[in-house]
Amino acid sequence: MAVFQFVVLVLSTEVLLGIFYYIITPKSIRKTKIIDYKSLIKGIVERIFLLVSMINDYPHALTLFGALKLATRLKRDDEQDKVKQSLYNDFYLVGNFISVMIAILYVFLYNKYIG
Template identity: 95%
Template sequence: MAVFQFMVLILSTEVLLGIFYYIITPKSIRKTKLIDYKSLLKGIVERIFLLVSMINDYPHALTLFGALKLATRLKRDDEQDKVKQSLYNDFYLVGNFISVMIAIFYVFLYKKYIG
């Protein structure tokens, strides 16, 4: 039963997080689609990676996560003007902080319900 509760809480949080990200995404960044499934899936995979890493006592995975996010971000600088780039950078930073906080919350839930 505890595993079921844990999974329901994570699923609920992911749905709410998807809605929240859609609301806070600036219109200049938002894609024309109502739901960007690719971004949602990437976020879920990132949080699963962080959850598994922290549950198994590998907090240095946060450093790897940060390095990978930075590496994937470097190319984008040449593609946008300065104002749009600044807006995207702010959104990107806030989104990553929220994602890491949610992963830490998942670890808390895991320890409470399963661990």
Template identity: 40%
Template sequence: MLTAGFAISEVILAFAFAAIAQIYYKEIKGFEFKSILKGTFERLFIAIALIHDLLHALTLFSALKLANRLKHSEPDSAHNNKFKDYYLMGNLASVIVAIFYTHAFKEFDAIPLFNTICP
């Protein structure tokens, strides 16, 4: 049941992030499946690390994200600043969702909604 909840929430997040990107950039981009897959694996990595109390994995995750986004010859433009803001907010949202996954996994029996869904 927990796997189904994870899959359903990832589909909802894919729609939400796509809608936010379209509103934020004011252009229709559609779904970028590569980005959806990367986001899913990122949240899964963070959730697994937190479930196993590997808090230093968050530092590794942050370093990998930073190294991936660094560009040495990027012009400073309004679009670039908008992208940086969107990127930061998206990463923070992903970490919050991963923390929720961790809480749901660790406290599955204590959450009334889950007891109602799967008695």
């Protein structure tokens, strides 16, 4: 039963997080009027990576996560004007902080219901 509760909590959090990200995404960044499923899946994979890493006592995976995120952002600076770039950078930073906090919440829930 505890595993079921954990899975339900994680799935409902992911749905709410997807809606939240859609709402806070500036229109200048949003490519379409529908939800970007590719970004949602990438976010879920990131949080699963962080969850598994922290459950197995590998907190240094947060450093790897940060380095990978930074590496994927480097080229983007050349492609946009300064105002749009600043807006995107702020959104990107907030989104990553939220993603890491949700992963930490998942670890807490895992330890409460399963661990």
